[in-house]
Amino acid sequence: MSKTWRALLAVLCALTLTACSGSTAGLNSFQSPDGRYAFLYPTGWTRVSVSNGPQVVFHDLINSDETVSLVVSEVDGDDNLSQLGSAVAVGERLRRDVIAPEGSGREADLVEARERDASGRTFYDLEFAVHLADRDRHELATVVVDRGRLYTLATSTNEERWPKVQNLFERVISSFTLLI
Template structure:
C-alpha cells in the first residue's frame, strides 16, 4: 500500500489517557533521572503531515521522585537509554505511546500541533524535533514498500507544500533490536525560505511513527551532525 493511501487521522488521545501515561526525560547522568508525567489537554489530532504549525494545547510536566510503581515501570527504559547516552543530550521516553529519542540538553519542550511530543532550541524555534504517529495495519516499515519509493512519496507528496521544491540527499536503513527504520535527509525550498531535515520512520504497535528534526538551511552545515544524533536515536518500544 502506498504511504499516501494511509489515513492521516492520528490515534485519538483523551485528557484522562494523558493524565496517567508515563512520559519522561532523563539527564545525561543516569544517577540523576528527573522523571515526570506530561499532562496534556486534548487537542486536534487530525492534522495531516503537511500542516506544521504550533498549537495551543499545553503539556505541563509534574516532577516526581524515583519512587513506587512508576519507578519500577521506568527502570528498563532508563537502563537502556543510559547505556550509550551522548554528552549534552537528554532522553525523552514515552512508554505509553511506545517510543524514545535523544534531544540536545539545552532544548525546551513545546507544543506542535498534530504531534505527540516536540522540543526546540530556546532561541531558534525552527531548530526542533517532533514526533507523530498514525494508525496502520502494516507490521514493519518494509511492508510500506521499497525504501526509495516510500521516502520519495513522503517528502515530495506529503511533507512538501505545493509551492516547495523537495530535494532528497540521502537515505539509510538500520535495524535495532529486530526493528527496522528508514532515516533520510531532505530539503524543502520555497521562493523565500528553505529548511533542511532528517526524518526517521518506523512501524510498530499498529502505528506508523515519524520523527523529524529540522533547522534553517543557512544553519544546516553547522548543526547537521548534532541533529543526526537525534534522528539516529529514535526507537520504538513495545506497548
C-alpha cells in the same frame, strides 16, 4: 605530590572527559508517558504543544525554527516497514505527501534514503533539502513501524545552520527507540 599520583590523576581526568564527550553529550532523554518509545533531543530545547499536529515537538530557544518532532500515524496492524516500500519509496512519498504537497508552495528533494537495523527493527533514515519561498531548510527523519503505528521522528533547521547541527541531528534521529 608524587609522579605516580600525578599520573593517576591525569588518567582519571582523561577518563572523565572522555565519558562526558560520549554519544549523548549535549542531549536530553525523552520517553513517552506510555513507555512505548524514547529519543534524545538537544539540551536547552523546550517542548511545545501543537494542536492537530505532531504528537511531540521540541524546539531550540535561541534558533526557534530548529525543531524535533514526532508524528505517529495508524497503519494496517499487519504491515511492516518493507510492506510500505523501500527507503527511497517511503522517502519520496513523505516528500510528496507531507513535506511538499502540491499547492503548498514548498519544494523538496530526497537527498538520501537508507535502511538501518537497530534492536531487531528496521528503520528508514531520510534526508531532505526543502525549498521555501523565502529560505531553504534541511530535514532528517527516521521512520519505523510497530504494532499498527508508523513513527516518524524528524529534525529540521535552516540551510545556513545545517553544517553546524548535522552531527547532532544525526544522533537525535538514530536515538529513536521502541521500548515495548
